[in-house]
Amino acid sequence: MKLTRRSFLKASAATGALAALSGGVMSFERWSAKAAESSDVKMIPSICEMCGTKCGIIVKVKNGRVVKIEGNKDHPNGKGKICARGNAGMKLLYDPDRLKQPLKREGDKFVPISWEQAFREIGEKLKEIKAKYGPEALVWSTHPELVNDYEVIFNQAFGSPNLSPHAPTCYSPRNAAYKAIYGDVPTVDYGNVKYYISCGRNLVEGISVSQVTGIMKAKEKGAKIIVLDPRYSNFAALASEWVPIRPGTDLAFLLAMIYLIIKNEWYDKEFVANYTVGFDEVAAEVEKYTPKWAEEITGIPAATIERITEEFAKAKPAAVIDPGWHTSRYMNSTEMVRAGAVINALMGNLGQKGGLKFSKYNFTKVEEREGLWPKLEKPKAKRFDGAGGEKWPLAKGLGMIQMLPEHILSGEPYPIKAYIANHHNPVRSAGNSKKWIEALKKLDLVVVIDVQMSETALMAHYVLPESTYLERFDPPQIAGNAVALRQPAVKPLHNTMGADDIIKELAHEVGIGQYFNYTLEQFSDQMLKPFNVTFKQLMEKGVIALDDGKPVNKVPEIKTESKKIELSSPAFEKAGTKRVPTWVPPGVTERNGKLRFLHGHTAVHTHTSTFNNEYLHALMPENVLWINTRTAEKLGINNGDLVEVKSDYGKVTIKAKVTEAIHPDAVFMVHGFGGFSPYQKKAYHKGASTSFIVPNHAEPLSGASADCEVLVEVRKIGGGANA
């Protein structure tokens, strides 16, 4: 029997057959036949997806069941090690609360439907909306994963400019600042750094495994690690020195560092002369930023700033201010990242051992690849959020997804009628849950693609269940000096599909199928061609190195317009600020008993996605509110008491952790807890969700969510276990 695409869909009740939808030579049958040749224990090289950092893994499958996941020594991400979340991966695969079939909302309930019905109905609705309101009425948001290229093709072919990554709630300030003045976003040569300063970058709670291994190696070799953080985090606990800075004032600390470095001529003169522009402008601007001035703002003694700066500069070029990761905290975060970038340039650390480095390899941008699909054209309409436009040039490619509710509700600049979220849960990750819920209710079509019933999925008209990372292929990955492949360790357990196939089927239904007439193997081979690697080779080996991995310590090509590091930046000027780093105060100030609300990661959970994992749930079932001992005393709060935390946007209840390890003006909780999707039974209503406290607003330079710019009042509402 010849199977057509359509007849496959009809056969979709037979779960296993679905995997073959990936088509062609890389079908599941072929893979499983190959796998069956060996004994009943198989070791499958693949890529983890318990967070976004994509470490290499080896999945041990015994009698068709995943029994253990270990790190893959050949993969540059992790180099054989995985974190607590990676180790718990099989508990996602076997979670009984997972999404198991496509669902459609009927009233307050979700009922199972076939894939065919789901694709047909969503397709019809999308076509109707496009005809009536234009393609820009669709917003598609994503936590950009390996399948992101498919999303780019779909949105451009459909004609929507509104593909939106999660960047503004995460890394927008870092990317915006470094792209503008370095032309690219660097990482740190952690293993060889001699003097390392973190401005809120928490390497051991916002984990990228290789970075942790690296910084520990550096520490063992005697590197000095300085942590600026209002909270004495786990990272501060293993650092050489904790700098208990007032929230939102790291920029002042860094400006005083620039002042000292220039005044004392501690910078690398040759590097500055050869590779930067705008030094004199910076020098003129920072004259007023004395350590004494910074002391007033940061609460850190001038002498401390002077000592750290001198030690730091003496360690150059292996002296680094970490560019950061989740930098979307304050209204001055992009300015803060830029000040750090300028200091890095003054140290001449780019391309040097223990300094900053650019990634060596990249895939050609999907828009520039040719042959497999008709030529893509830039959508005509402007983005709903203005990112990349006149007011927000630095937000290009980053977007402002946290502002979606406001645009839906106001109808400005045009009506938004459809929303598709892939691997993204903004109802809880992008601030102000109440407003997101209110806005999503107004839409004609909400579709969520995910592996579990997220809070955003609760708002959907259609929920499309994705196969977990242990059950599917994805397009290839570049990691360090290697290419790697995610591939299934087991057949899909339920009636689920990979996001690549989901997007492909949707495309056929909305009349842009001609952009997806290829198999994942053909698509991947096209990506891999410049590296002389094939998809089949990757299936065999999992990871293929592209060179000997030996570091090359030289200054790389700088891809700015001037071909230099732009200490004085026309791009920043265009975005509406000074050409050189300057002081900008944070958006709100703690006073009258109102405290700064801080939040962040923990090492054992990821965003809102791991709280129903039974190992990780047992390890950390709920969060607590960190509050300084003296602050708590004033409020009559004892350790373990139940407290209410209230902002202008909402309130939550949570247990208090009374501690000396946080600034008296701030409170902190780990984010991601407080799930309210009843489908996730273990995580349901455990701990408190930061998303009810945090507003939706946009930092003026990068458009980041600046999600620590919020004040809260804390009051005791009940005695705790220790009360």
Added chain:
Amino acid sequence: MPKYAMVIDMTKCAACQACTVACEAEWGLPPGEKFTRLEERETGSFPNVQREFLLIQCQHCDNAPCVEVCPTGATYKRDDGIVLVDEKRCAGCKYCMVACPYQARVINHEKGVPEKCRFCYHRVEQGKKPACVSTCIGEARYFGDLDNPNDEIHRIIQEKQAKPLRGDLGTKPSIYYVR
């Protein structure tokens, strides 16, 4: 005959609990039954604060109090230094739990057996490192054979001046700590 030992360098521990979950997954333990335990201590007052972490698990003592008090011989020490529990012989009296000065025993509620770290003997016998050592993202854990003079564990203990936990108790643990 090998004599297995471990070094845990707390100055390189990220407190990330990768070891804890790797161990649970390796042994297929029920959620919440953990053979390693991360302890935390806060001292000082703001801004002069210290937070310290300590990873505790069965110390595989040469003078193991749990072996001594076990009335049925269920807890025993192998010649290679690994202390194990034979669950078939365990009467569930929990003397071992009380006797262990490191509180390293955890109850398996299904079987009623006080369980603990097994030094991943099945991996070690195949020349592999225990699951916790192999996954440690800070490379804070080392494993080796004290009977082999060429094993790097000797150098690591010496260079890092690693010491057993509560050496004063005379239990002679097989785990050495750097703090």
